[in-house]
Structures are given as C-alpha cells and as structure tokens.
Amino acid sequence: MSVISNINEIRRIIPPEVTIVAVSKTRTVDEIMEAYQAGIRNFGENRVQELMTKKPMLPEDIRWHFIGHLQRNKARMVVPAATLIHSLDSAGLLNEIQTVAEKSNKAIDCLLQFHIATEETKFGMTEQEAYSLAEIWINSRYGHVNLTGVMGMASFTDDHALIEREFRLLKGYFDKLRTDFFMNCERFSTISMGMTGDYLLAIREGSNMVRIGTGIFGH
Numbered sequence: 001m002s003v004i005s006n007i008n009e010i011r012r013i014i015p016p017e018v019t020i021v022a023v024s025k026t027r028t029v030d031e032i033m034e035a036y037q038a039g040i041r042n043f044g045e046n047r048v049q050e051l052m053t054k055k056p057m058l059p060e061d062i063r064w065h066f067i068g069h070l071q072r073n074k075a076r077m078v079v080p081a082a083t084l085i086h087s088l089d090s091a092g093l094l095n096e097i098q099t100v101a102e103k104s105n106k107a108i109d110c111l112l113q114f115h116i117a118t119e120e121t122k123f124g125m126t127e128q129e130a131y132s133l134a135e136i137w138i139n140s141r142y143g144h145v146n147l148t149g150v151m152g153m154a155s156f157t158d159d160h161a162l163i164e165r166e167f168r169l170l171k172g173y174f175d176k177l178r179t180d181f182f183m184n185c186e187r188f189s190t191i192s193m194g195m196t197g198d199y200l201l202a203i204r205e206g207s208n209m210v211r212i213g214t215g216i217f218g219h
C-alpha cells in the first residue's frame with residue numbers, strides 16, 4: 001500500500017471532523033512530501049532534533065505537532081517550531097513554555113498529557129497532577145500558553161476492553177476539566193487519542209485527533 005492510498009483509506013473510515021496527525025518520526029522528507037501531496041497538513045514528531053532538522057526542508061504551511069516527552073531545556077526550540085505540544089506534563093515545563101513563548105511573541109497551544117496506560121514507562125500525569133497544573137495555569141494567567149485539551153496513550157496490548165477503558169478514562173478527564181475549568185472556553189476542545197492500532201476504538205470513545213504513523217507510512 002502506498003502512503004496516498006493509506007491516507008485515503010483512513011479518510012474513508014473516520015469522520016471528517018477528526019484531525020489526522022501523520023506521525024512522521026523516522027520518516028524521510030520524501031515520505032512526508034507524499035503525505036503532504038495527499039493533503040495532510042498536520043505532522044507529528046517526537047524528537048526535538050529531528051523536528052528542527054526536517055522543518056526547514058518542508059513546506060511552511062505544515063502544522064508541526066510535538067508528541068514526544070519534552071525536556072524543559074528543549075522548550076526554547078520546540079515552542080517557536082510547533083503548532084501544538086501534546087506532552088505538557090509538569091508545572092516546570094509549563095513555566096518554561098510560557099517564558100519561551102513570551103520571548104517568541106507567540107501563544108502556543110498545549111495538551112495536558114495523561115498517564116492512562118498500565119505500563120510504567122509511558123509519560124503523563126495522574127488526574128490530581130493535571131488538576132493542580134490546570135489550577136496553576138488559571139491562577140498565574142499564563143497569557144502565552146493556551147490549554148486546548150488532553151492527550152493520552154493506551155496500553156500496548158491486544159486487550160480491547162482494556163484499551164477502551166483507558167480511552168473512556170481520558171474522555172472522562174477531559175469532560176471533568178471542561179466542566180471545572182474551561183466552561184466558557186471554546187478552545188479547550190481537543191482529545192488527542194488513538195494511534196494506528198486503536199484509532200477506531202479511540203474515535204468511538206470520543207477522540208477528535210488521531211496520531212497515525214505506521215498506518216500511513218508503513219512499517
């Protein structure tokens with residue numbers, strides 16, 4: 001299957017309001033251009049250096065999503081380069097993003113990353129941690145950081161019932177945050193969940209942004 005037919009197939013089976021982020025980590029500029037030519041404008045990278053290397057070689061209207069764990073000292077590179085950071089997971093990082101965004105004269109959108117999987121190795125916050133982060137954000141009036149939703153990765157497993165529970169959990173966190181903090185904020189609207197193996201399940205559970213790598217570019 002080619003990149004273009006993979007994309008067309010995904011488009012055929014998902015609702016049009018769901019944003020497709022093509023995860024282009026480890027992919028070449030040529031591969032990315034194939035997806036671009038098929039109309040994809042949202043691309044996801046998880047390594048800072050790779051993003052900084054590829055971005056200048058590709059069209060300027062690409063919206064770059066930073067989907068990997070972000071170290072504080074790398075925020076100064078990612079903030080000017082990215083449209084959306086999916087991996088906000090600490091007050092320290094929030095502070096740093098705010099500082100850098102202010103200097104870059106930019107407001108950057110960020111998602112609160114939750115730990116929903118059973119594996120210890122996956123990054124993200126607990127419900128309490130995310131709540132205190134949202135509180136810090138509200139109280140400190142971070143004018144250069146927009147909190148626009150949530151992100152999470154389900155367990156890597158064939159157990160569909162487990163994945164479904166994890167996605168439902170994340171959707172629940174989103175709904176609760178919306179009610180408690182973002183009632184009059186249209187911006188808080190993104191639920192980034194679902195990858196190649198589980199995006200249909202994720203959409204069924206309320207996702208409106210899927211991050212697809214191998215399903216688009218192959219193995």
Ligand SMILES: *Cc1c(COP(=O)(O)O)cnc(C)c1O
Pocket residue numbers: 023025046067068153195196197211212213214215
């Ligand atoms: C690599 C990656 C993806 C895409 O994974 P695929 O299974 O190839 O679709 C999605 N989200 C994150 C955070 C990733 O690191």
